[in-house]
Amino acid sequence: MSALLKIRAGRDQMSAIERRIADFILDNAQLLRDYSSQQLANALGISQSSVVKFCQKLGFKGYPDLKYSVGEAIARADNGDDATRPDADGEQPNGDPALELWRCKSEAQEVTRSINPPEAVEAVATAIADAGNRGKVFIIGLGEDDIHARAFALRLSLLGILTVHNFDTAHMTASVSAAHGGDVLLVFSEHGKQPALCQIGRLFRERGGTVVTVTRHSANPLRAHADLSLLVSAHDDRAHIEPLLYHSALQHLLDRVFVLLCEGGRDEQLQANMERIRPMLEG
Structure with missing residues:
Protein backbone atom coordinates (compact mmCIF):
# COMPACT_ATOMS: atom_id res chain seq x y z
CA MET A 1 0.00 0.00 0.00
CA SER A 2 1.36 3.43 -0.95
CA ALA A 3 2.22 6.02 1.67
CA LEU A 4 -0.76 8.20 0.74
CA LEU A 5 -3.20 5.29 1.04
CA LYS A 6 -1.61 4.30 4.34
CA ILE A 7 -2.16 7.84 5.66
CA ARG A 8 -5.81 7.82 4.54
CA ALA A 9 -6.36 4.38 6.07
CA GLY A 10 -5.08 5.46 9.47
CA ARG A 11 -6.52 8.97 9.59
CA ASP A 12 -9.62 8.06 11.61
CA GLN A 13 -7.43 6.62 14.38
CA MET A 14 -5.15 9.65 14.64
CA SER A 15 -4.95 12.38 17.24
CA ALA A 16 -5.85 15.96 16.34
CA ILE A 17 -2.20 16.90 15.66
CA GLU A 18 -1.64 13.76 13.60
CA ARG A 19 -4.72 14.53 11.50
CA ARG A 20 -3.35 18.01 10.79
CA ILE A 21 -0.10 16.48 9.54
CA ALA A 22 -1.98 13.86 7.52
CA ASP A 23 -4.28 16.42 5.90
CA PHE A 24 -1.36 18.68 5.01
CA ILE A 25 0.50 15.81 3.34
CA LEU A 26 -2.58 14.61 1.47
CA ASP A 27 -3.39 18.12 0.26
CA ASN A 28 0.19 19.06 -0.61
CA ALA A 29 1.79 15.78 -1.64
CA GLN A 30 3.37 17.36 -4.73
CA LEU A 31 5.12 19.97 -2.58
CA LEU A 32 6.39 17.63 0.13
CA ARG A 33 9.73 17.03 -1.63
CA ASP A 34 10.63 20.68 -0.97
CA TYR A 35 9.87 20.48 2.76
CA SER A 36 12.22 19.36 5.51
CA SER A 37 10.66 17.94 8.67
CA GLN A 38 11.37 21.27 10.43
CA GLN A 39 9.76 23.28 7.63
CA LEU A 40 6.69 21.03 7.74
CA ALA A 41 6.52 21.47 11.51
CA ASN A 42 6.81 25.26 11.15
CA ALA A 43 4.06 25.34 8.52
CA LEU A 44 1.71 23.53 10.91
CA GLY A 45 2.87 25.27 14.08
CA ILE A 46 3.92 22.04 15.78
CA SER A 47 7.18 20.52 16.99
CA GLN A 48 9.57 18.63 14.72
CA SER A 49 9.36 15.63 17.04
CA SER A 50 5.60 15.43 16.35
CA VAL A 51 6.35 15.04 12.64
CA VAL A 52 8.94 12.33 13.31
CA LYS A 53 6.59 10.44 15.64
CA PHE A 54 3.84 10.66 13.03
CA CYS A 55 6.11 9.03 10.43
CA GLN A 56 7.21 6.29 12.80
CA LYS A 57 3.64 5.53 13.84
CA LEU A 58 2.84 4.82 10.19
CA GLY A 59 5.71 2.34 10.03
CA PHE A 60 8.35 4.55 8.39
CA LYS A 61 11.87 4.92 9.78
CA GLY A 62 11.53 8.68 9.80
CA TYR A 63 10.51 11.69 7.78
CA PRO A 64 12.95 11.10 4.86
CA ASP A 65 11.54 7.58 4.47
CA LEU A 66 7.97 8.92 4.38
CA LYS A 67 8.90 11.69 1.93
CA TYR A 68 10.59 9.18 -0.38
CA SER A 69 7.55 6.89 -0.29
CA VAL A 70 5.20 9.78 -1.09
CA GLY A 71 7.47 10.79 -3.96
CA GLU A 72 7.32 7.25 -5.35
CA ALA A 73 3.53 7.29 -5.22
CA ILE A 74 3.42 10.59 -7.10
CA ALA A 75 5.89 9.31 -9.70
CA ARG A 76 3.75 6.23 -10.32
CA ALA A 77 0.73 8.46 -10.81
CA ASP A 78 2.63 10.70 -13.20
CA ASN A 79 3.69 7.64 -15.19
CA GLY A 80 0.07 6.72 -15.80
CA ASP A 81 -0.64 4.29 -12.94
CA ASP A 82 -3.32 6.70 -11.83
CA ALA A 83 -4.30 8.54 -14.98
CA THR A 84 -7.56 9.79 -13.58
CA ARG A 85 -5.99 11.58 -10.60
CA PRO A 86 -7.22 15.20 -10.31
CA ASP A 87 -4.72 17.92 -11.16
CA ALA A 88 -3.78 20.77 -8.82
CA ASP A 89 -6.96 22.68 -9.70
CA GLY A 90 -9.20 19.71 -8.94
CA GLU A 91 -10.04 19.14 -12.63
CA GLN A 92 -10.03 15.67 -14.14
CA PRO A 93 -7.30 15.30 -16.79
CA ASN A 94 -9.59 13.27 -19.04
CA GLY A 95 -12.73 15.25 -18.23
CA ASP A 96 -14.63 12.07 -17.35
CA PRO A 97 -16.38 12.23 -13.93
CA ALA A 98 -17.32 8.55 -14.23
CA LEU A 99 -13.66 7.48 -14.37
CA GLU A 100 -12.79 9.73 -11.44
CA LEU A 101 -15.63 8.22 -9.40
CA TRP A 102 -14.36 4.74 -10.30
CA ARG A 103 -10.86 5.73 -9.17
CA CYS A 104 -12.12 7.05 -5.85
CA LYS A 105 -14.21 3.94 -5.23
CA SER A 106 -11.27 1.68 -6.09
CA GLU A 107 -9.05 3.58 -3.66
CA ALA A 108 -11.65 3.36 -0.86
CA GLN A 109 -11.99 -0.37 -1.47
CA GLU A 110 -8.22 -0.85 -1.41
CA VAL A 111 -7.80 1.01 1.87
CA THR A 112 -10.76 -0.83 3.41
CA ARG A 113 -9.31 -4.15 2.29
CA SER A 114 -5.97 -3.29 3.90
CA ILE A 115 -7.51 -2.58 7.32
CA ASN A 116 -9.54 -5.80 7.26
CA PRO A 117 -6.91 -8.56 6.90
Missing part, protein backbone atom coordinates in the same frame (compact mmCIF):
# COMPACT_ATOMS: atom_id res chain seq x y z
CA PRO A 118 -8.05 -11.98 5.64
CA GLU A 119 -7.99 -13.51 9.11
CA ALA A 120 -10.36 -10.83 10.45
CA VAL A 121 -12.86 -11.36 7.62
CA GLU A 122 -12.55 -15.13 7.99
CA ALA A 123 -13.29 -14.86 11.72
CA VAL A 124 -16.55 -13.02 10.96
CA ALA A 125 -17.52 -15.55 8.28
CA THR A 126 -16.77 -18.44 10.64
CA ALA A 127 -18.86 -16.91 13.43
CA ILE A 128 -21.80 -16.42 11.05
CA ALA A 129 -21.44 -19.94 9.63
CA ASP A 130 -21.35 -21.47 13.11
CA ALA A 131 -24.42 -19.47 14.13
CA GLY A 132 -26.17 -20.66 10.97
CA ASN A 133 -25.47 -24.29 11.90
CA ARG A 134 -26.88 -24.19 15.40
CA GLY A 135 -28.54 -20.85 16.01
CA LYS A 136 -29.53 -17.48 14.55
CA VAL A 137 -27.96 -14.34 13.15
CA PHE A 138 -29.53 -11.09 14.37
CA ILE A 139 -29.04 -8.06 12.10
CA ILE A 140 -29.85 -4.40 12.72
CA GLY A 141 -29.09 -1.08 11.06
CA LEU A 142 -30.74 2.32 11.44
CA GLY A 143 -31.47 4.80 8.65
CA GLU A 144 -29.14 4.36 5.67
CA ASP A 145 -27.28 1.63 7.53
CA ASP A 146 -30.38 -0.53 7.15
CA ILE A 147 -29.84 -0.63 3.37
CA HIS A 148 -26.84 -2.90 3.82
CA ALA A 149 -28.30 -4.67 6.84
CA ARG A 150 -31.44 -5.64 4.93
CA ALA A 151 -29.54 -6.76 1.82
CA PHE A 152 -27.08 -8.84 3.84
CA ALA A 153 -29.92 -10.45 5.82
CA LEU A 154 -31.47 -11.56 2.52
CA ARG A 155 -28.18 -13.01 1.33
CA LEU A 156 -27.75 -14.99 4.53
CA SER A 157 -31.30 -16.30 4.22
CA LEU A 158 -30.52 -17.53 0.70
CA LEU A 159 -27.63 -19.49 2.21
CA GLY A 160 -30.03 -21.23 4.58
CA ILE A 161 -28.98 -19.19 7.62
CA LEU A 162 -31.80 -18.22 9.96
CA THR A 163 -31.75 -14.43 10.31
CA VAL A 164 -33.63 -12.02 12.55
CA HIS A 165 -33.52 -8.64 10.83
CA ASN A 166 -34.93 -5.47 12.37
CA PHE A 167 -34.56 -1.71 11.93
CA ASP A 168 -36.40 -0.84 15.15
CA THR A 169 -34.33 -0.80 18.34
CA ALA A 170 -37.29 -1.62 20.62
CA HIS A 171 -38.24 -4.68 18.58
CA MET A 172 -34.62 -5.83 18.37
CA THR A 173 -34.21 -5.44 22.12
CA ALA A 174 -37.18 -7.76 22.58
CA SER A 175 -35.80 -10.21 20.00
CA VAL A 176 -32.41 -10.30 21.74
CA SER A 177 -34.11 -11.81 24.79
CA ALA A 178 -34.37 -15.03 22.74
CA ALA A 179 -30.65 -15.07 21.89
CA HIS A 180 -28.40 -17.87 23.09
CA GLY A 181 -24.70 -18.63 23.19
CA GLY A 182 -23.47 -19.21 19.64
CA ASP A 183 -25.83 -16.69 18.09
CA VAL A 184 -24.38 -13.69 16.28
CA LEU A 185 -25.51 -10.05 16.23
CA LEU A 186 -24.46 -7.94 13.24
CA VAL A 187 -24.76 -4.21 13.96
CA PHE A 188 -24.46 -1.79 11.03
CA SER A 189 -23.67 1.76 12.13
CA GLU A 190 -21.44 4.04 10.06
CA HIS A 191 -20.36 6.21 12.98
CA GLY A 192 -21.14 3.81 15.84
CA LYS A 193 -22.54 6.46 18.15
CA GLN A 194 -26.19 5.44 18.67
CA PRO A 195 -26.65 4.68 22.40
CA ALA A 196 -29.54 2.28 21.66
CA LEU A 197 -27.31 0.09 19.50
CA CYS A 198 -24.63 0.07 22.18
CA GLN A 199 -27.26 -1.09 24.67
CA ILE A 200 -28.41 -3.87 22.35
CA GLY A 201 -24.81 -4.99 21.87
CA ARG A 202 -24.27 -5.11 25.62
CA LEU A 203 -27.46 -7.10 26.19
CA PHE A 204 -26.54 -9.54 23.43
CA ARG A 205 -23.15 -10.25 24.95
CA GLU A 206 -24.81 -10.84 28.30
CA ARG A 207 -26.85 -13.56 26.58
CA GLY A 208 -23.60 -15.21 25.52
CA GLY A 209 -23.77 -14.20 21.86
CA THR A 210 -21.07 -12.81 19.57
CA VAL A 211 -21.36 -9.16 18.53
CA VAL A 212 -19.99 -8.10 15.14
CA THR A 213 -19.95 -4.37 14.41
CA VAL A 214 -19.73 -2.78 10.96
CA THR A 215 -18.56 0.84 11.26
CA ARG A 216 -16.11 3.38 9.97
CA HIS A 217 -12.48 2.88 10.91
CA SER A 218 -12.74 5.16 13.92
CA ALA A 219 -12.80 4.95 17.67
CA ASN A 220 -16.50 4.81 18.51
CA PRO A 221 -18.64 3.62 21.45
CA LEU A 222 -20.22 0.74 19.53
CA ARG A 223 -16.91 -0.99 18.85
CA ALA A 224 -16.33 -1.20 22.59
CA HIS A 225 -19.17 -3.76 22.70
CA ALA A 226 -17.87 -5.82 19.77
CA ASP A 227 -16.22 -9.21 19.76
CA LEU A 228 -15.37 -8.80 16.07
CA SER A 229 -15.29 -5.70 13.86
CA LEU A 230 -15.53 -4.96 10.16
CA LEU A 231 -14.10 -1.53 9.35
CA VAL A 232 -14.66 0.85 6.45
CA SER A 233 -12.35 3.69 5.38
CA ALA A 234 -13.74 6.07 2.75
CA HIS A 235 -13.02 9.79 2.64
CA ASP A 236 -13.64 12.66 0.25
CA ASP A 237 -14.02 16.41 0.76
CA ARG A 238 -17.07 16.44 -1.53
CA ALA A 239 -20.23 15.84 0.48
CA HIS A 240 -22.01 14.15 -2.44
CA ILE A 241 -19.11 11.76 -3.12
CA GLU A 242 -18.09 10.52 0.33
CA PRO A 243 -21.32 8.54 1.00
CA LEU A 244 -20.92 6.82 -2.38
CA LEU A 245 -17.40 5.76 -1.46
CA TYR A 246 -18.53 4.48 1.93
CA HIS A 247 -21.33 2.36 0.48
CA SER A 248 -19.06 1.01 -2.26
CA ALA A 249 -16.27 0.03 0.14
CA LEU A 250 -18.73 -1.48 2.60
CA GLN A 251 -20.42 -3.53 -0.11
CA HIS A 252 -17.08 -4.90 -1.25
CA LEU A 253 -16.24 -5.84 2.34
CA LEU A 254 -19.57 -7.65 2.80
CA ASP A 255 -19.02 -9.43 -0.51
CA ARG A 256 -15.79 -10.87 0.89
CA VAL A 257 -17.69 -12.34 3.82
CA PHE A 258 -20.43 -13.69 1.54
CA VAL A 259 -17.94 -15.40 -0.78
CA LEU A 260 -16.26 -17.10 2.18
CA LEU A 261 -19.65 -18.37 3.37
CA CYS A 262 -20.45 -19.75 -0.09
CA GLU A 263 -17.06 -21.40 -0.45
CA GLY A 264 -17.52 -22.90 3.01
CA GLY A 265 -20.13 -25.30 1.64
CA ARG A 266 -23.30 -23.25 1.38
CA ASP A 267 -23.25 -22.67 -2.38
CA GLU A 268 -25.58 -25.63 -3.03
CA GLN A 269 -28.15 -24.21 -0.61
CA LEU A 270 -27.89 -20.85 -2.40
CA GLN A 271 -28.48 -22.48 -5.78
CA ALA A 272 -31.49 -24.44 -4.48
CA ASN A 273 -33.09 -21.32 -2.98
CA MET A 274 -32.48 -19.31 -6.13
CA GLU A 275 -34.23 -22.01 -8.17
CA ARG A 276 -37.25 -21.81 -5.85
CA ILE A 277 -37.39 -18.01 -6.05
CA ARG A 278 -36.83 -17.65 -9.80
CA PRO A 279 -40.43 -18.61 -10.86
CA MET A 280 -41.79 -15.95 -8.48
CA LEU A 281 -39.54 -13.28 -9.98
CA GLU A 282 -40.26 -14.28 -13.55
CA GLY A 283 -44.00 -14.54 -12.98
Whole structure:
Protein backbone atom coordinates (compact mmCIF):
# COMPACT_ATOMS: atom_id res chain seq x y z
CA MET A 1 0.00 0.00 0.00
CA SER A 2 1.36 3.43 -0.95
CA ALA A 3 2.22 6.02 1.67
CA LEU A 4 -0.76 8.20 0.74
CA LEU A 5 -3.20 5.29 1.04
CA LYS A 6 -1.61 4.30 4.34
CA ILE A 7 -2.16 7.84 5.66
CA ARG A 8 -5.81 7.82 4.54
CA ALA A 9 -6.36 4.38 6.07
CA GLY A 10 -5.08 5.46 9.47
CA ARG A 11 -6.52 8.97 9.59
CA ASP A 12 -9.62 8.06 11.61
CA GLN A 13 -7.43 6.62 14.38
CA MET A 14 -5.15 9.65 14.64
CA SER A 15 -4.95 12.38 17.24
CA ALA A 16 -5.85 15.96 16.34
CA ILE A 17 -2.20 16.90 15.66
CA GLU A 18 -1.64 13.76 13.60
CA ARG A 19 -4.72 14.53 11.50
CA ARG A 20 -3.35 18.01 10.79
CA ILE A 21 -0.10 16.48 9.54
CA ALA A 22 -1.98 13.86 7.52
CA ASP A 23 -4.28 16.42 5.90
CA PHE A 24 -1.36 18.68 5.01
CA ILE A 25 0.50 15.81 3.34
CA LEU A 26 -2.58 14.61 1.47
CA ASP A 27 -3.39 18.12 0.26
CA ASN A 28 0.19 19.06 -0.61
CA ALA A 29 1.79 15.78 -1.64
CA GLN A 30 3.37 17.36 -4.73
CA LEU A 31 5.12 19.97 -2.58
CA LEU A 32 6.39 17.63 0.13
CA ARG A 33 9.73 17.03 -1.63
CA ASP A 34 10.63 20.68 -0.97
CA TYR A 35 9.87 20.48 2.76
CA SER A 36 12.22 19.36 5.51
CA SER A 37 10.66 17.94 8.67
CA GLN A 38 11.37 21.27 10.43
CA GLN A 39 9.76 23.28 7.63
CA LEU A 40 6.69 21.03 7.74
CA ALA A 41 6.52 21.47 11.51
CA ASN A 42 6.81 25.26 11.15
CA ALA A 43 4.06 25.34 8.52
CA LEU A 44 1.71 23.53 10.91
CA GLY A 45 2.87 25.27 14.08
CA ILE A 46 3.92 22.04 15.78
CA SER A 47 7.18 20.52 16.99
CA GLN A 48 9.57 18.63 14.72
CA SER A 49 9.36 15.63 17.04
CA SER A 50 5.60 15.43 16.35
CA VAL A 51 6.35 15.04 12.64
CA VAL A 52 8.94 12.33 13.31
CA LYS A 53 6.59 10.44 15.64
CA PHE A 54 3.84 10.66 13.03
CA CYS A 55 6.11 9.03 10.43
CA GLN A 56 7.21 6.29 12.80
CA LYS A 57 3.64 5.53 13.84
CA LEU A 58 2.84 4.82 10.19
CA GLY A 59 5.71 2.34 10.03
CA PHE A 60 8.35 4.55 8.39
CA LYS A 61 11.87 4.92 9.78
CA GLY A 62 11.53 8.68 9.80
CA TYR A 63 10.51 11.69 7.78
CA PRO A 64 12.95 11.10 4.86
CA ASP A 65 11.54 7.58 4.47
CA LEU A 66 7.97 8.92 4.38
CA LYS A 67 8.90 11.69 1.93
CA TYR A 68 10.59 9.18 -0.38
CA SER A 69 7.55 6.89 -0.29
CA VAL A 70 5.20 9.78 -1.09
CA GLY A 71 7.47 10.79 -3.96
CA GLU A 72 7.32 7.25 -5.35
CA ALA A 73 3.53 7.29 -5.22
CA ILE A 74 3.42 10.59 -7.10
CA ALA A 75 5.89 9.31 -9.70
CA ARG A 76 3.75 6.23 -10.32
CA ALA A 77 0.73 8.46 -10.81
CA ASP A 78 2.63 10.70 -13.20
CA ASN A 79 3.69 7.64 -15.19
CA GLY A 80 0.07 6.72 -15.80
CA ASP A 81 -0.64 4.29 -12.94
CA ASP A 82 -3.32 6.70 -11.83
CA ALA A 83 -4.30 8.54 -14.98
CA THR A 84 -7.56 9.79 -13.58
CA ARG A 85 -5.99 11.58 -10.60
CA PRO A 86 -7.22 15.20 -10.31
CA ASP A 87 -4.72 17.92 -11.16
CA ALA A 88 -3.78 20.77 -8.82
CA ASP A 89 -6.96 22.68 -9.70
CA GLY A 90 -9.20 19.71 -8.94
CA GLU A 91 -10.04 19.14 -12.63
CA GLN A 92 -10.03 15.67 -14.14
CA PRO A 93 -7.30 15.30 -16.79
CA ASN A 94 -9.59 13.27 -19.04
CA GLY A 95 -12.73 15.25 -18.23
CA ASP A 96 -14.63 12.07 -17.35
CA PRO A 97 -16.38 12.23 -13.93
CA ALA A 98 -17.32 8.55 -14.23
CA LEU A 99 -13.66 7.48 -14.37
CA GLU A 100 -12.79 9.73 -11.44
CA LEU A 101 -15.63 8.22 -9.40
CA TRP A 102 -14.36 4.74 -10.30
CA ARG A 103 -10.86 5.73 -9.17
CA CYS A 104 -12.12 7.05 -5.85
CA LYS A 105 -14.21 3.94 -5.23
CA SER A 106 -11.27 1.68 -6.09
CA GLU A 107 -9.05 3.58 -3.66
CA ALA A 108 -11.65 3.36 -0.86
CA GLN A 109 -11.99 -0.37 -1.47
CA GLU A 110 -8.22 -0.85 -1.41
CA VAL A 111 -7.80 1.01 1.87
CA THR A 112 -10.76 -0.83 3.41
CA ARG A 113 -9.31 -4.15 2.29
CA SER A 114 -5.97 -3.29 3.90
CA ILE A 115 -7.51 -2.58 7.32
CA ASN A 116 -9.54 -5.80 7.26
CA PRO A 117 -6.91 -8.56 6.90
CA PRO A 118 -8.05 -11.98 5.64
CA GLU A 119 -7.99 -13.51 9.11
CA ALA A 120 -10.36 -10.83 10.45
CA VAL A 121 -12.86 -11.36 7.62
CA GLU A 122 -12.55 -15.13 7.99
CA ALA A 123 -13.29 -14.86 11.72
CA VAL A 124 -16.55 -13.02 10.96
CA ALA A 125 -17.52 -15.55 8.28
CA THR A 126 -16.77 -18.44 10.64
CA ALA A 127 -18.86 -16.91 13.43
CA ILE A 128 -21.80 -16.42 11.05
CA ALA A 129 -21.44 -19.94 9.63
CA ASP A 130 -21.35 -21.47 13.11
CA ALA A 131 -24.42 -19.47 14.13
CA GLY A 132 -26.17 -20.66 10.97
CA ASN A 133 -25.47 -24.29 11.90
CA ARG A 134 -26.88 -24.19 15.40
CA GLY A 135 -28.54 -20.85 16.01
CA LYS A 136 -29.53 -17.48 14.55
CA VAL A 137 -27.96 -14.34 13.15
CA PHE A 138 -29.53 -11.09 14.37
CA ILE A 139 -29.04 -8.06 12.10
CA ILE A 140 -29.85 -4.40 12.72
CA GLY A 141 -29.09 -1.08 11.06
CA LEU A 142 -30.74 2.32 11.44
CA GLY A 143 -31.47 4.80 8.65
CA GLU A 144 -29.14 4.36 5.67
CA ASP A 145 -27.28 1.63 7.53
CA ASP A 146 -30.38 -0.53 7.15
CA ILE A 147 -29.84 -0.63 3.37
CA HIS A 148 -26.84 -2.90 3.82
CA ALA A 149 -28.30 -4.67 6.84
CA ARG A 150 -31.44 -5.64 4.93
CA ALA A 151 -29.54 -6.76 1.82
CA PHE A 152 -27.08 -8.84 3.84
CA ALA A 153 -29.92 -10.45 5.82
CA LEU A 154 -31.47 -11.56 2.52
CA ARG A 155 -28.18 -13.01 1.33
CA LEU A 156 -27.75 -14.99 4.53
CA SER A 157 -31.30 -16.30 4.22
CA LEU A 158 -30.52 -17.53 0.70
CA LEU A 159 -27.63 -19.49 2.21
CA GLY A 160 -30.03 -21.23 4.58
CA ILE A 161 -28.98 -19.19 7.62
CA LEU A 162 -31.80 -18.22 9.96
CA THR A 163 -31.75 -14.43 10.31
CA VAL A 164 -33.63 -12.02 12.55
CA HIS A 165 -33.52 -8.64 10.83
CA ASN A 166 -34.93 -5.47 12.37
CA PHE A 167 -34.56 -1.71 11.93
CA ASP A 168 -36.40 -0.84 15.15
CA THR A 169 -34.33 -0.80 18.34
CA ALA A 170 -37.29 -1.62 20.62
CA HIS A 171 -38.24 -4.68 18.58
CA MET A 172 -34.62 -5.83 18.37
CA THR A 173 -34.21 -5.44 22.12
CA ALA A 174 -37.18 -7.76 22.58
CA SER A 175 -35.80 -10.21 20.00
CA VAL A 176 -32.41 -10.30 21.74
CA SER A 177 -34.11 -11.81 24.79
CA ALA A 178 -34.37 -15.03 22.74
CA ALA A 179 -30.65 -15.07 21.89
CA HIS A 180 -28.40 -17.87 23.09
CA GLY A 181 -24.70 -18.63 23.19
CA GLY A 182 -23.47 -19.21 19.64
CA ASP A 183 -25.83 -16.69 18.09
CA VAL A 184 -24.38 -13.69 16.28
CA LEU A 185 -25.51 -10.05 16.23
CA LEU A 186 -24.46 -7.94 13.24
CA VAL A 187 -24.76 -4.21 13.96
CA PHE A 188 -24.46 -1.79 11.03
CA SER A 189 -23.67 1.76 12.13
CA GLU A 190 -21.44 4.04 10.06
CA HIS A 191 -20.36 6.21 12.98
CA GLY A 192 -21.14 3.81 15.84
CA LYS A 193 -22.54 6.46 18.15
CA GLN A 194 -26.19 5.44 18.67
CA PRO A 195 -26.65 4.68 22.40
CA ALA A 196 -29.54 2.28 21.66
CA LEU A 197 -27.31 0.09 19.50
CA CYS A 198 -24.63 0.07 22.18
CA GLN A 199 -27.26 -1.09 24.67
CA ILE A 200 -28.41 -3.87 22.35
CA GLY A 201 -24.81 -4.99 21.87
CA ARG A 202 -24.27 -5.11 25.62
CA LEU A 203 -27.46 -7.10 26.19
CA PHE A 204 -26.54 -9.54 23.43
CA ARG A 205 -23.15 -10.25 24.95
CA GLU A 206 -24.81 -10.84 28.30
CA ARG A 207 -26.85 -13.56 26.58
CA GLY A 208 -23.60 -15.21 25.52
CA GLY A 209 -23.77 -14.20 21.86
CA THR A 210 -21.07 -12.81 19.57
CA VAL A 211 -21.36 -9.16 18.53
CA VAL A 212 -19.99 -8.10 15.14
CA THR A 213 -19.95 -4.37 14.41
CA VAL A 214 -19.73 -2.78 10.96
CA THR A 215 -18.56 0.84 11.26
CA ARG A 216 -16.11 3.38 9.97
CA HIS A 217 -12.48 2.88 10.91
CA SER A 218 -12.74 5.16 13.92
CA ALA A 219 -12.80 4.95 17.67
CA ASN A 220 -16.50 4.81 18.51
CA PRO A 221 -18.64 3.62 21.45
CA LEU A 222 -20.22 0.74 19.53
CA ARG A 223 -16.91 -0.99 18.85
CA ALA A 224 -16.33 -1.20 22.59
CA HIS A 225 -19.17 -3.76 22.70
CA ALA A 226 -17.87 -5.82 19.77
CA ASP A 227 -16.22 -9.21 19.76
CA LEU A 228 -15.37 -8.80 16.07
CA SER A 229 -15.29 -5.70 13.86
CA LEU A 230 -15.53 -4.96 10.16
CA LEU A 231 -14.10 -1.53 9.35
CA VAL A 232 -14.66 0.85 6.45
CA SER A 233 -12.35 3.69 5.38
CA ALA A 234 -13.74 6.07 2.75
CA HIS A 235 -13.02 9.79 2.64
CA ASP A 236 -13.64 12.66 0.25
CA ASP A 237 -14.02 16.41 0.76
CA ARG A 238 -17.07 16.44 -1.53
CA ALA A 239 -20.23 15.84 0.48
CA HIS A 240 -22.01 14.15 -2.44
CA ILE A 241 -19.11 11.76 -3.12
CA GLU A 242 -18.09 10.52 0.33
CA PRO A 243 -21.32 8.54 1.00
CA LEU A 244 -20.92 6.82 -2.38
CA LEU A 245 -17.40 5.76 -1.46
CA TYR A 246 -18.53 4.48 1.93
CA HIS A 247 -21.33 2.36 0.48
CA SER A 248 -19.06 1.01 -2.26
CA ALA A 249 -16.27 0.03 0.14
CA LEU A 250 -18.73 -1.48 2.60
CA GLN A 251 -20.42 -3.53 -0.11
CA HIS A 252 -17.08 -4.90 -1.25
CA LEU A 253 -16.24 -5.84 2.34
CA LEU A 254 -19.57 -7.65 2.80
CA ASP A 255 -19.02 -9.43 -0.51
CA ARG A 256 -15.79 -10.87 0.89
CA VAL A 257 -17.69 -12.34 3.82
CA PHE A 258 -20.43 -13.69 1.54
CA VAL A 259 -17.94 -15.40 -0.78
CA LEU A 260 -16.26 -17.10 2.18
CA LEU A 261 -19.65 -18.37 3.37
CA CYS A 262 -20.45 -19.75 -0.09
CA GLU A 263 -17.06 -21.40 -0.45
CA GLY A 264 -17.52 -22.90 3.01
CA GLY A 265 -20.13 -25.30 1.64
CA ARG A 266 -23.30 -23.25 1.38
CA ASP A 267 -23.25 -22.67 -2.38
CA GLU A 268 -25.58 -25.63 -3.03
CA GLN A 269 -28.15 -24.21 -0.61
CA LEU A 270 -27.89 -20.85 -2.40
CA GLN A 271 -28.48 -22.48 -5.78
CA ALA A 272 -31.49 -24.44 -4.48
CA ASN A 273 -33.09 -21.32 -2.98
CA MET A 274 -32.48 -19.31 -6.13
CA GLU A 275 -34.23 -22.01 -8.17
CA ARG A 276 -37.25 -21.81 -5.85
CA ILE A 277 -37.39 -18.01 -6.05
CA ARG A 278 -36.83 -17.65 -9.80
CA PRO A 279 -40.43 -18.61 -10.86
CA MET A 280 -41.79 -15.95 -8.48
CA LEU A 281 -39.54 -13.28 -9.98
CA GLU A 282 -40.26 -14.28 -13.55
CA GLY A 283 -44.00 -14.54 -12.98
